Amino acid sequence: METAAVLKADAYGLGAGAVGPALAAAGVRSFFVALAEEGVALREAVGPVPAIYVFAGLMPGDAPLFEAADLIPCLNSPGQAADFLRELPGRPCALQVDTGMNRLGLEPAEFDAIAGDLARLAPVLAISHLACSDEPDHPMNASQAAAMTDFAARLPGVRLSLAATGGTLLGAPFHFGLVRPGVGLYGGMPFAAASPVVSLSLPVVQVRDVAPGEAVGYSATWTAAGPARIATVSAGYADGLLRALGNGGFDLLAGDVRCPVIGRVSMDLITVDVTGLGSVPAMLDLLGPQQGVDDLARSAGTIGYEILTSLGPRYERVYKGGS
Numbered sequence: 001m002e003t004a005a006v007l008k009a010d011a012y013g014l015g016a017g018a019v020g021p022a023l024a025a026a027g028v029r030s031f032f033v034a035l036a037e038e039g040v041a042l043r044e045a046v047g048p049v050p051a052i053y054v055f056a057g058l059m060p061g062d063a064p065l066f067e068a069a070d071l072i073p074c075l076n077s078p079g080q081a082a083d084f085l086r087e088l089p090g091r092p093c094a095l096q097v098d099t100g101m102n103r104l105g106l107e108p109a110e111f112d113a114i115a116g117d118l119a120r121l122a123p124v125l126a127i128s129h130l131a132c133s134d135e136p137d138h139p140m141n142a143s144q145a146a147a148m149t150d151f152a153a154r155l156p157g158v159r160l161s162l163a164a165t166g167g168t169l170l171g172a173p174f175h176f177g178l179v180r181p182g183v184g185l186y187g188g189m190p191f192a193a194a195s196p197v198v199s200l201s202l203p204v205v206q207v208r209d210v211a212p213g214e215a216v217g218y219s220a221t222w223t224a225a226g227p228a229r230i231a232t233v234s235a236g237y238a239d240g241l242l243r244a245l246g247n248g249g250f251d252l253l254a255g256d257v258r259c260p261v262i263g264r265v266s267m268d269l270i271t272v273d274v275t276g277l278g279s280v281p282a283m284l285d286l287l288g289p290q291q292g293v294d295d296l297a298r299s300a301g302t303i304g305y306e307i308l309t310s311l312g313p314r315y316e317r318v319y320k321g322g323s
């Protein structure tokens with residue numbers, strides 16, 4: 001059983017150019033991206049050896065990218081299979097089959113339609129994706145694993161892959177020949193042994209004392225009830241801090257002390273109530289041991305994936321460990 005790594009969306013916003021080589025040095029031999037263009041960039045970062053699979057498969061006009069960067073399409077439809085045989089004959093491919101999610105992949109009847117081409121396609125891998133793997137008791141998990149096993153009978157000798165992070169945690173019946181976690185590599189989805197992967201500290205630009213009755217920020221939506229100390233911090237909705245979360249929707253941390261974000265979130269700035277702090281540090285933490293990606297996602301009514309992929313290019317990214 002092999003563990004591959006999913007690096008779509010620039011390694012979930014963390015920077016595939018740094019994450020890819022570190023994972024390759026740690027022994028990852030197979031990568032997955034969503035789009036051919038992402039595969040081209042990843043190939044430059046990781047060199048010629050690892051396999052790079054593309055979930056979206058072979059899209060019109062992309063054949064030269066697959067050839068030049070030695071990418072493997074996950075063929076999703078009879079049309080993609082036909083394009084592949086015409087445009088990239090003899091190159092490696094994978095098949096994506098639908099086991100119930102109804103998003104990408106060949107339906108059983110579509111699979112039957114290309115059965116006569118299987119020898120020429122010679123897929124090196126067949127993948128499918130679980131719709132409900134973050135709910136261990138959801139009946140779709142077992143039914144999708146059973147559907148995968150049905151496909152296996154029609155794909156003798158072909159390696160299979162069903163599990164992303166959630167499916168990997170569901171256990172051996174979901175692992176087949178290759179698991180392909182993404183978010184679990186980047187500190188998302190809580191499981192007992194997970195340690196924080198991503199931390200994010202934001203610089204304080206200015207601190208001011210406000211008197212009772214004074215307002216802070218656009219539209220004066222927050223007013224000091226008593227004497228308060230406000231830190232203005234350099235990050236805003238252009239950096240993935242959702243504007244809808246203004247006025248108390250999330251906290252920054254100074255060590256263990258929670259400091260609520262008050263007033264509106266601006267494009268480049270937020271204002272934080274630091275009244276409770278004896279002295280205001282140069283940086284306040286958005287992500288770290290006290291507040292992980294999933295904690296922040298819960299405050300925002302979203303999932304860790306969206307937090308990570310929304311962070312944007314303005315943060316200085318510092319990579320620790322790896323090579």
Ligand SMILES: *Cc1c(COP(=O)(O)O)cnc(C)c1O
Nearest residue numbers: 006129164165180181182183184
């Ligand atoms: C995004 C994705 C993954 C990785 O999912 P995680 O939940 O981040 O582990 C795996 N397979 C497919 C098809 C995906 O789209």
